[in-house]
Amino acid sequence: MELPVKFTEKMKELLGEDYAKYLDSFEESRHYGLRVNMLKETAQHLQTRNAFTLAPVPWCGEGFYYTEGERPAKHPYYHAGIYYLQEPSAMCPGAVLPIDVGDRVLDICAAPGGKSTQLGARLQGVGLLVANDISVGRAKALLKNIELFGIRNSVVMSEPPGKLAERFSSFFDKIIIDAPCSGEGMFRKERDMMKSWDENMLAFCQKEQGEILESCAQMLRPGGMMLYSTCTFAIEENEKRIGDFLEKHGEFSLVPIDKSHGFSDGIGEFRHCARLYPHQIKGEGHFLALMQKEGYSEPINLEGEVGEDEKNLAPFHEFAKTVLKITFKGTYKFFGENLYLLPKEMPSMKGLRVLRTGWQLGTLKKGRFEPSQAFAMGLSKNDVQNVADFPLEDDRVIRYLKGETVEADGKDGWTLVCVDGFPLGWAKRQGGRLKNKYAVGWKWE
Template sequence: MLPQSFTERMQGLLGSEYEEFLASFEHEKYQALRLNPLKRDDMSVITEKVKQTFQLQPVPWAENGYYYTKEDQPGKHPWHETGLYYIQEPSAMAPVTLLSPQPGERILDLCAAPGGKSTQIASAMEGEGLLVTNEIHPSRAKILSENVERMGIRNACVLNETPEHLADIFEEYFDRILVDAPCSGEGMFRKNEVACEEWSPENVQLCADRQDGILECAARMLVPGGRLVYSTCTFAPAENEGSISRFLAKHEEFEIVPIDKKELGIPEGCDGIPGCVENPAPGITGTLRLWPHKLRGEGHYAAVLQKKGELPEGYQPVSATGPEKGIPAKNLTKDWAEYFNFAKETFLEEQTIKAGLCTAGEGFLAFGDNLYRMPERMPGVKGLKVLRPGLHLGTLKKNRFEPAHALALALRPEDVKHVWKLSVEEAAAYLKGQTFSAEGEKGWYLICVDDCSLGWGKLAGGVMKNHYPKGLRK
C-alpha cells in the first residue's frame, strides 16, 4: 500500500503517465550484476563463461553491467566471493557512469555504503590514483570496507567520518566527488517494503535539509574545474530538482552539465522537471530522472555539476593533515622483516614490484600489528576515523606473518609462485572451511576458481589448510 500523500503528489507530477507509473509497482524488480575488470586484464574469457552460466543482458548505461533473471543465483556462486562481480540495482549504476572516473585522479565517494558505487569507481580507476570512500554510520562503514576488500581494490581509503569534518581537512582536494545522498527512498518502494512503511512527508523534508548540508561540504572539497555528481533513489522533487536548485542559487561557481540521455541508452521523458519546484535552476531539464515505467530499473535521480575555473599548472592539493609518511624504510625492513620473507617466498617479483608489494620503499603503513600498502598520494590519517588505509597485507603474529584475505583477493594467479586451482564444486567446499589433500612444495598457496583468487591455503604434510576467514564461511 503506497502512502496516500505520496500517490497524490506523484499523480500531479506525472499527469497522464501516472497510471502506467502505478502499474510498474506490480512488476517484478529488475536484478543486475556488474563484472569487475580488476580481476583480469583480459575479461573476455571469463565474461563469456559468466554469460554461459547466467542469462545476462547488458544494462545500457553501465559498462560491464548486466541484467540477470530470477532463475539465476549469482550471489550463491563462488564467483561472487572472488569479487568477480558486484550485485547492484541497475539504475544505481548510472551515477558513476556520469561521474566518469579516470585513472590517477583523486576521487571522493562521500556517502558510500554499502559500496556498489565505490567499487564501480574503483574499476574505472584501474588501481591508479586515490579513492576516498566514506560512510558516516559505523555499521554501514564496516560493510563498505568488506565490499572494498572483496572486490580486490588496492587504492581505496575507507573512512567513517562526517561530511563536515572531511570538508575541514580536504579543502579543494578532489578531482571528482560523488554525493549519493541519503534520501527518503521512494524509488525503492517496489524493491523494499520497509522503505514504504518508514516514509512520511516530514522525512522527505528532513532528507532535503540534510542533503543541502552534504552538498555544501562537497562543494568545499572539489577543485576548480572538478565534477560533482549528485544522486538519489527518490522521486521527491524537494530532494532532487529542489536540492540542486537551492544549491545553485547559493553557488554561482557551479553549473549544470546537461546529461546526454540518448548516448546512455535512456529513453525520452527522463529529464529533470522544471515546474516541480519553486525557482528551478537554469538547465534543470539537463538532469536525469530514471522512471520504473520507462526503463528496466528502479527510480533514481542524478545531476552533473561542474565547478567553474581551472587548476594552475602543476597544482598539487594538500590536505590539512598533510601527506601520510608511512613507515620509514629502515624501520620497515627491521620491524616487518617477516613480511618481506613472506613476499620473497610467495610473490613472483616482476609482477608485484609494479604494485610496490616487494619493495621496502615508502608507501607502507602500520596499525598495530597490521600492515597496509597505501594508495599513491595518501593524505595523512591522523585525526581521521580510518577503517582501511589502502590494501591490507596481513598481520604479524608471534614473529610470523599471516597474509590478509584482502591481499589474496587483490592478487592474480600470475602474481604468485604457488597457485591451487579448484573446480566450482571444490570451491564451494573451500568456502565452508574444509581442508583437502594436496601434494606440492610446502607454503602459502593462492586458492583460485576459474583463475580468480578466492583466498589463501597453506600446504604442509600433504594437507592444504584452509585460511578462508571464519566469519565469511558459508
C-alpha cells in the first residue's frame, strides 16, 4: 500500500503519535454493515430471524455489522426491502440529524440512497422527503432504493442545489448535506480512490461544498437544523469549510454531537463537530457538523399540485375495491399514464427535473389500472385481499424473483406475493398459477 506523499504528510501532522495506529488499520479487515428498514421490520426482530450473523453498530440503533463472506444482497429479504447495505460510519449522518415525524426533509446529495432511505424510514410515512442528486444516472439508483424501501412520501429529483434554492426558500425543517469530497476516509476500504487524490481535487471539492452550503442555508427555515458530512479527513473540507460558512452566516451555530461511541472532537474551536477515524472505531473515516438556524418560523407553504378529477380515477377505484382492504387519503395526480398519490406537504414541482413525485400507484392502460412495483413495496400483507405468502425456504420465492410463473392456490385476480409476510411484488393469479408481474429491472440474477 502506497499512500499519496502529500496526504501522508498531512495525516502525520493531524494525528501525531496516533498516525502509526492509523496506518495499522489498513491491515485490518473492512467492516460490513446493513441497516434495518424501520418501516417494515424492527432491529430486534431481524436478529431473531437468524438470517445473518449480526452485531449492533453502536451509533445507529437500526444498524448492524454482518460477517465477511455472508451475502445479504443475494437474499430474498434484500428484495423485500427489509434492510439497506451501508458502510457502518455512513450510518452516522442519518442517525445524528434529529428527525421528527412530519418534518420536511431535504437530502441534497442523495444518491445512491443510504441516507435518504434512513431519513424516510424515520419519518414513518408522515411529512415530506425530497431526495435530490445532480446526476440523473445516480438519481435513478436512488429512486430504486427509495421504492424498494416502500417510502411513500418522497420526491426524487435531479437539479443543481442553486435551482432548488430559488424555489424552496425557508421551506425545509431539516437538511442533510453528504457533500462531495476527496474521499480520504475511504482509502482503507477502497484503495483505488488514492489514485484520483491530489490538490486540484481538494480545491474542486471545497468550491462545490461552499456552493451547496450556501444554497441549503437559503432553504432551511429559522429554527431548522442542517447536518454537513464528508468522508474525508482534510481540514480544508471540514472545519475550515464550516468555519467559513459560520463566519458568513451568523444566524447559524454548531450543535454538540454525542461522542460516546469512539468519535473524536473536531479540530480546534470546532470541538462540537465529530471526527470518525478507522483506528478508533469499527468503520471508515467521516466528519460531521450539526448546525441550527436561529429563530423560529413555521415552514413556508408553497402552491401545491391540483388533484385529479374523480372521473379520471374510476379505473383505480375499481381496482382498489376488488384488490385492497384499505383506502388512501391524499391528492391523486396523473403524470402521463402514471398515477401518483402525492405527499400532503408536497408543493408543485413544475419546471423541475423530477424522477418520481410521491408514491407511484400504477399505470392506466386502455382504461384499466395496472399496479406498479413501487405500489407493492409500500403496502403490507394485511392491506391486500389476495396474498401469496411463501416461507423463506420455499423455492417459489427465488423462482418468482427470477420472473418465473409459479403455482399457488387461491382466488383469481391481482395477488400480492410475499416472503415471510413481506411484499415482493405483484402477480395475477389464474387457475392456481401466478402470472409474474415482478419489475423486469429488479429480477434476481
